[in-house]
Each structure stands twice: as structure tokens, then as C-alpha cells.
Amino acid sequence: MTENSERRVISVIVVNEASVLSRITDLFSGRGYNITSLTVAPIPDSKYSRLTIATSGSVRVIEQITKQLHKLIPVLRVYEHADLVEKEMAMVKFPITENLSDINTLCEAYNGKIVNVGENVIIAMVADEPKRVENFLKVIKRYNPKEIVRSGAVALER
Amino acid sequence: MQISGAQMVIEALTLEGVDTVFGYPGGAIMNVYDEIYKQDKFQHILNRHEQAAVHAAEGYAKASGKVGVAMITSGPGFTNAVTGLADAYMDSIPLVVISGQVPMSLIGTDAFQEIDAVGISRSCTKHNYLVTDAKDLPRILKEAFYIAASGRPGPVHVDIPKDVTAQIAEFDYSQPVKLETYKPHTKGNxxxxxxxxxxxxxxxxxxxxxxxxxxxxxxxxxxxxxxxxxxxxxxxxxxxxxxxxxxxxxxxxxxxxxxxxxxxxxxxxxxxxxxxxxxxxxxxxxxxxxxxxxxxxxxxxxxxxxxxxxxxxxxxxxxxxxxxxxxxxxxxxxxxxxxxxxxxxxxxxxxxxHPLTYHEDSEKLKPQWVIERVGELLGDDANISTDVGQHQMWTAQFYPFSRPRQFISSGGLGTMGFGFPAALGVKAAAPQQTSVNFTGDGSILMNCQELMTAVEKKLPVINIILNNNYLGMVRQWQTLFYDKRHSETDLSVQPDFVKLSEAFGGIGYRVSTKEEFDAALKDAVEKNVVAFIEVIVHRLENVMPMVPSGGSLFNMMLLEKKEK
CATH class of the missing domain: 3.40.50.1220 (TPP-binding domain)
Known part of the structure; x- marks a missing residue:
């Protein structure tokens, strides 16, 4: 299919039970869909967990993904978000010899700060929209980041 | 009531109204088989291969409209059954397949006959369960039957570790199924x-x-x-x-x-x-x-x-x-x-x-004639199973079907070896009707050990082997699309099908004329034991008409018109 492929965020509410995550990821790999990022955590005071999956595909593929997800027995609900607030976190390790005030200022511009200072390295974190996080990671390249970790996106419908 | 996990399986199957279970015992499922030995609520049919047990359960389910049940052991018992699960998944056949698993304490240790069964069956079942505590077993089995039969039907796999089948727990099957996350939509807008x-x-x-x-x-x-x-x-x-x-x-x-x-x-x-x-x-x-x-x-x-x-x-x-x-x-x-x-x-x-037809041949029988002839002689009275290949397509084209559940075949997965065990399941579900399996010389060898099951359980399936000494459908594609390079499809070297059937205690016929075929079929129906009727048919007959793979429906290769 040559239809336009676009990035979508899908939230899935599932029963907290053994192997539920592999049911979801098996479905994606088995049917040839992409997972760009995936986050999972329990929903407080319930027997459910919420998965946020960033994926891409044509309108038809995205429709199939949501339908196939819904067919899985432990899946309670599938939201294919149109209008959403989306955030992602990233943590970056810098050598302590870098310009810390520059790094701190940059972090603040991306809803973040320096969260840990050690003898040789500092750890900074930011939390922002995935696109902005990407931008942040580009900008800080000049400060010789030693390690970068991204959390994957979480999203709520407006 | 406090009973063991193994006893729970028997109780649950009984309460679900199961009258026939297909299966094969082994180490991890022995506790359940011990309980099968002690009960008389349902019959157990011992197939001679786990794949055949699942196909038989499929045939049973398709012919009866009920949930088919198969039981197997861990490791190779389970992996043999996977083809059956996949087949049932593709064709939306309601099954509950129960497998043994190594004890909980050994899971993950590469124990003898251990395999991650639910990991394997996940993508070829509607749903699956690994039971970790006997107290969950009544709920899980009840859900399994409900999920298998409701909505779009499909196979459900329940994997039970050996120690769970020995564990004693409370059995209460009266609780209704509560699945908040599964509510099939049955009423149209x-x-x-x-x-x-x-x-x-x-x-x-x-x-x-x-x-x-x-x-x-x-x-x-x-x-x-x-x-x-x-x-x-x-x-x-x-x-x-x-x-x-x-x-x-x-x-x-x-x-x-x-x-x-x-x-x-x-x-x-x-x-x-x-x-x-x-x-x-x-x-x-x-x-x-x-x-x-x-x-x-x-x-x-x-x-x-x-x-x-x-x-x-x-x-x-x-x-x-x-x-x-x-x-x-x-x-x-x-x-x-x-x-x-x-x-x-x-x-x-x-x-x-362009009517759907074929040209008769003066020398050799045409496979299509054989199928039409069975239709004339048995018609509505027979349930028809098939294996996979040319004979399968000819059966779908030329048999005069008159009722639903009369035709049982592997459509989605296209599993060679499906037909014979499925026909056994059909016979078990509908003993009054003749169970015929149209098969080919390739397919029949993929589950021919089921002759033993048929003889032991007196399930007189009539297998009509349309023998063209070829893996015919692949040969047809090679003829049409691979410039006649018949790579590994010539099945000239064959067993003696008559003796093969007889070796297991069945009967066999080899026929090459219309008269011989009629006599053989009549005799097989009367004798009422499992039969192989090997019909020597035209070697190079193609299934026509045909839409080449990827072609449009209106662009068919057609049967050549016969010059008059």
C-alpha cells in the first residue's frame, strides 16, 4: 500500500496479567506494524495498566492496528488519539567538566534541570513533547553527552 | 468440592457437555490421563499423532457445531499440535486444546520436554492460558470454552503444569463467565x-x-x-x-x-x-x-x-x-x-x-469424474472432508453439496494431512453418515498413521486417493509458471496403498476404471471399515479455470475448448 504513512499515538488499557505485554508486541511484529516507542505502567487503584504506543502507518493500517488490538482478550479499551497532550522524558549524563550553567539553562528551556551531581558526571533530565525532546538532544550534542535515555511517550486526550 | 487439578479437567469437560476428547498422553499430562482412565463421562480417542488429534477435534467441531477438545502433553506433544491450532485459528474453528507442562518449579530451566507453549501458541490461537494455580482452573476452563465458541470462534489453548494437575483446590463451576474486556458485538446496528x-x-x-x-x-x-x-x-x-x-x-x-x-x-x-x-x-x-x-x-x-x-x-x-x-x-x-x-x-x-466442466479421457479416469460420481452415489448422505491440493479444489468445484457442515476442509492454512484425521472427527460426530475423505497421493502420507486410530475406534472413513503420482497442485504451478521444471514434485515412488491400509487392519482397493471404482465404493460402504480407495487418475490434469496468483478475477485461464 502506498498510502501516506504518519505517526500516531495509541493508548491501550489492558488487564494486568502475565504475558499481556507480549500479546501486544507479538501482534505488532506478527502483522508487520511498527512500534516507535512503548511505555507501560499500572493505572493506580485498578487492575489495569495503560500502554502508550507511538506507531506509524497509513490510515488503513492504523485502523487495523486499533481493531486488532481490541480483539485481544485482555484489552479493555483502545484510544487512537487525535487531539492529545504528549510528553516524554529524557535523562542525559554529562562529564562534570562541561559548562554546567549552559546545560542547566538549556534544561530549563525544556522543562528540566540537573537532577544528580557526582564526582565525574552530572545527570540532567527534561520532560517535554517528543519532538522538543529530540531537539534538545540535538542541541546538547556539543556538551559531549556520555549516555542518553528516553522514556518513550505518554499521552492523554485533551 | 475440593479436588485435584486433574479431576477438575474431567469435571469441567463433563459440565461443558463434551462427549469426545481426542488426544495423546505423555509425562506432563499423566495426572489428567489417570483421571480419564477412571471416568466414563466421555470417550477418549487415541490418535497416533498430536497433530492428528487436533485435526480430528477440528473435524468434530465443524461437523457438530460444538467445541472440539484435544489433549496433549508438553514439549514435542505440544509442538506437534501447533499446526492444528494454526489451522483452527485460520478457519475460525472453536477448540479447547489442553496441554501438559513441566512442573512450575522447573519452568524456565530447560527441563525435559519443556517448551514455552503459550509463547508459541500466542500467535495462532484466539487466546491462551498458562495455569499457575489449581484454584484458577475452573474459571479458566469455563472462559476457554466461552471464548472458543463465542464471537468469531477460534482455538483456545490451556497449558497446565504437572504439579497444578496434582494440586487440590476448590472446584466451583457455577460462577458465570465475567470478562469485562471481551464482549463480542452480536447484534447489528x-x-x-x-x-x-x-x-x-x-x-x-x-x-x-x-x-x-x-x-x-x-x-x-x-x-x-x-x-x-x-x-x-x-x-x-x-x-x-x-x-x-x-x-x-x-x-x-x-x-x-x-x-x-x-x-x-x-x-x-x-x-x-x-x-x-x-x-x-x-x-x-x-x-x-x-x-x-x-x-x-x-x-x-x-x-x-x-x-x-x-x-x-x-x-x-x-x-x-x-x-x-x-x-x-x-x-x-x-x-x-x-x-x-x-x-x-x-x-x-x-x-x-464457459461452464465449469472437464473433458473426459478414454484412457485414464479424470479426478473430477470420481468426485462427481461419489456425489451421485452418496450425495447428501456423505460428509466430505479433503486434504489440500488439486483434489481439494476439484471437490469444492464438483461435489454436489446440499447442506452446511457437509464439507470440511482446511481453507485458510491449507494443511496437507488435515483430511484423514478430520474425517475421523466428522465420523465421531456424525456416525450415521458416511465420512469420505478425498485426498491425494501426497497428502495422505502426511497423517496415514491414523489408519490405526480408525481401526481401533471403528471409525470407517473412506479415503479416496486421487493418485496422479504428483504433488499435483505444485506440479500444476510448475507447468504453468515455471516452464515445466517439475522440481521435487514427481511422486512416482510410492507405497502400495492397498497393502498399507491392510497392514493396519483396514481395506484397500486400487482402481483404474469407472466400473472398478463403483464396485470399490459400494464394497467399502458395505464393509464399514476404514478404507483406502486408490484411484489411478490422469497424471497431468490441471485445476481449471484459474486466476493466476495476483491476477484479476475477470482474467481467468480457462479450460481449453474441445474440438468437435
Missing amino acids: PRQIKKAIEAMADSKRPLFYLGGGIINANAAYEVRELVHKTGIPAVETFMARGVLAHDDEHLIGMLGMHGSYAANMAMSETDLVIALGARFDDRVTGKLSEFAKNAAVIHVDIDPASISKLVNADFPIVGDVKNVVNEMLEISSKIDASKFESWRETINNFDDL
Whole structure:
């Protein structure tokens, strides 16, 4: 299919039970869909967990993904978000010899700060929209980041 | 009541009304087999291979409409059964397959006969369970039966570690199934149904596209009524054979890769496709962009994911096809049945132009003749199973099916070796009817050990081996598309099929004339023991007509006209 492929965020509410995550990821790999990022955590005071999956595909593929997800027995609900607030976190390790005030200022511009200072390295974190996080990671390249970790996106419908 | 996990399995199967279990014992499932030994609530049929046990359960389920049950051990017992699970998954057959597993304490240690069974079955079952505590077993088994049979049916796999089958816990089967996350949508939207009926009334060249879902939903007789009331012609998929009787004047025939010219042309010319329980499989549609190009689409299916998956539906209706068709019947008087007479006339002309037929040969029997002949001699009385290949397509094309659940075959997965064990399951479910398995010289060897099961359990399946000494369907493709390079498809080296059957205690015939065939079939029906009837047929016969893979339905390779 040559239809336009676009990035979508899908939230899935599932029963907290053994192997539920592999049911979801098996479905994606088995049917040839992409997972760009995936986050999972329990929903407080319930027997459910919420998965946020960033994926891409044509309108038809995205429709199939949501339908196939819904067919899985432990899946309670599938939201294919149109209008959403989306955030992602990233943590970056810098050598302590870098310009810390520059790094701190940059972090603040991306809803973040320096969260840990050690003898040789500092750890900074930011939390922002995935696109902005990407931008942040580009900008800080000049400060010789030693390690970068991204959390994957979480999203709520407006 | 406090009982062991193994006893719970017996109790649950009994309460589910199971009368037949197919299976094969082994180490991890021994506790359950010990309880099977002690009970007389259901019969256990010992197949001689786990794959065959699952296929037999499939045949049983398809013929009876009930959930089929198979039981196997861990490790190789389970992996052998995977083909059966996949087959049932593709064809939406309700099964509960129970496997043993190594004890909980050994899981993950690469123990003897350990394999991650639920990890393997996840992608080829509707749902699966690893039972970790006997107290969950009643709930899980009850859910398994419910999930297998409801919505779009399918196989459910329950993996039980050996120590769980020994564990004592409370058994209470009276709790209703509570699955908040699984609620199949069975009632179609009335507004959509009304719109669909209006579209049918307004259309000029509508066409029913009938699928196997109609048989699963036990809706064939309702569909027959709808077809007759509306006067709209119908094509059937391979899986839907028998929904309409073969002599129904509204039935054009089977469509798809080996469908009839008239059926495929009707699909190409229609302005409204009415899909009932069909899923637009690639073997049905041919080239998607050319499929029913000028038609609007009504699609009724219980599985929302089947709707607009491949062909966009203008009138999507999610629901049980029986409910939806019943609702359609209530308002179908809006449709003027006489309106479609000229459309039916057009279709009849297609059929006159290229009827579904074959040319007789003076020297060798034609496989199509054998199938037609069985139809003449046994007709409605026989249930027909097949293996996979040319014989399967000829059976779908030429057998005069007259009722749903008469035709049992592996459609989606296309599993060679399916036919014989499935026919055993069919015979177990419908002992009054003759169970015939059309097979080929390739397929029959893939589960021929089932001769032993048939002899032991007195399941007199008649296997008609259409022997062309070729892996015929692959040979046909090699002839047509690989410049006749018959790579590894020449099966000239063969066992003596007569002796093979006899070695197990069955009977065998080798025939090469019409008279011999008639006599052999008559004798096999009378003798009432498992039989191999090996029919020497024309070696190079092709299944025709044919839509080459990826081609359009209206571009068929046709049977060459015989010079007169």
C-alpha cells in the first residue's frame, strides 16, 4: 500500500496479567506494524495498566492496528488519539567538566534541570513533547553527552 | 468440592457437555490421563499423532457445531499440535486444546520436554492460558470454552503444569463467565441494516458473497431464505460450500482462484457486493484494485477487524450474521425480486459461455469424474472432508453439496494431512453418515498413521486417493509458471496403498476404471471399515479455470475448448 504513512499515538488499557505485554508486541511484529516507542505502567487503584504506543502507518493500517488490538482478550479499551497532550522524558549524563550553567539553562528551556551531581558526571533530565525532546538532544550534542535515555511517550486526550 | 487439578479437567469437560476428547498422553499430562482412565463421562480417542488429534477435534467441531477438545502433553506433544491450532485459528474453528507442562518449579530451566507453549501458541490461537494455580482452573476452563465458541470462534489453548494437575483446590463451576474486556458485538446496528436493505433495493446488479462465517453462525437456512426472497444471485467462497444447495437456481458457484467463470465475472460486474461472513481472502479477490471495481460493499461480520481490512466497506455491519440476516428478512419485502431477472440472465450467459466442466479421457479416469460420481452415489448422505491440493479444489468445484457442515476442509492454512484425521472427527460426530475423505497421493502420507486410530475406534472413513503420482497442485504451478521444471514434485515412488491400509487392519482397493471404482465404493460402504480407495487418475490434469496468483478475477485461464 502506498498510502501516506504518519505517526500516531495509541493508548491501550489492558488487564494486568502475565504475558499481556507480549500479546501486544507479538501482534505488532506478527502483522508487520511498527512500534516507535512503548511505555507501560499500572493505572493506580485498578487492575489495569495503560500502554502508550507511538506507531506509524497509513490510515488503513492504523485502523487495523486499533481493531486488532481490541480483539485481544485482555484489552479493555483502545484510544487512537487525535487531539492529545504528549510528553516524554529524557535523562542525559554529562562529564562534570562541561559548562554546567549552559546545560542547566538549556534544561530549563525544556522543562528540566540537573537532577544528580557526582564526582565525574552530572545527570540532567527534561520532560517535554517528543519532538522538543529530540531537539534538545540535538542541541546538547556539543556538551559531549556520555549516555542518553528516553522514556518513550505518554499521552492523554485533551 | 475440593479436588485435584486433574479431576477438575474431567469435571469441567463433563459440565461443558463434551462427549469426545481426542488426544495423546505423555509425562506432563499423566495426572489428567489417570483421571480419564477412571471416568466414563466421555470417550477418549487415541490418535497416533498430536497433530492428528487436533485435526480430528477440528473435524468434530465443524461437523457438530460444538467445541472440539484435544489433549496433549508438553514439549514435542505440544509442538506437534501447533499446526492444528494454526489451522483452527485460520478457519475460525472453536477448540479447547489442553496441554501438559513441566512442573512450575522447573519452568524456565530447560527441563525435559519443556517448551514455552503459550509463547508459541500466542500467535495462532484466539487466546491462551498458562495455569499457575489449581484454584484458577475452573474459571479458566469455563472462559476457554466461552471464548472458543463465542464471537468469531477460534482455538483456545490451556497449558497446565504437572504439579497444578496434582494440586487440590476448590472446584466451583457455577460462577458465570465475567470478562469485562471481551464482549463480542452480536447484534447489528438497525440503522445500518436498513440502509443496507435500501442499497440492495436500489442496486441493479447486486451479488451475495457468502462466506464460511455463515456456517459458523448456523445461519445457512436464514441466508437461503434471504437469497430466495430478494432474488439476488449468490456466489460462495470455498469455506461456504453447502450454504446454498448445489441445485439452487440462485447459486452461481464458487468464486476465487479456482472459482467458476460465471461467479468471477458476476463479482467483476456487480454494482453491490453483499458480503456475509466472508473476509476477502487473497485467494478469493485476486488483484485487489480490480476486485468488484464498480461496486459498493455491504459487509456483515462478527469480527470488526475483518471489515475494511482489505476492501473498504460502504455499509459495515458488525454482528452475528444470523441476527443480521433475520433483521434483514423482516424488511426485505422492500426489495423487488423480479428486478434482478435480467442480471441473472447475464450471469447465466456467462455460465453458458464457459461452464465449469472437464473433458473426459478414454484412457485414464479424470479426478473430477470420481468426485462427481461419489456425489451421485452418496450425495447428501456423505460428509466430505479433503486434504489440500488439486483434489481439494476439484471437490469444492464438483461435489454436489446440499447442506452446511457437509464439507470440511482446511481453507485458510491449507494443511496437507488435515483430511484423514478430520474425517475421523466428522465420523465421531456424525456416525450415521458416511465420512469420505478425498485426498491425494501426497497428502495422505502426511497423517496415514491414523489408519490405526480408525481401526481401533471403528471409525470407517473412506479415503479416496486421487493418485496422479504428483504433488499435483505444485506440479500444476510448475507447468504453468515455471516452464515445466517439475522440481521435487514427481511422486512416482510410492507405497502400495492397498497393502498399507491392510497392514493396519483396514481395506484397500486400487482402481483404474469407472466400473472398478463403483464396485470399490459400494464394497467399502458395505464393509464399514476404514478404507483406502486408490484411484489411478490422469497424471497431468490441471485445476481449471484459474486466476493466476495476483491476477484479476475477470482474467481467468480457462479450460481449453474441445474440438468437435
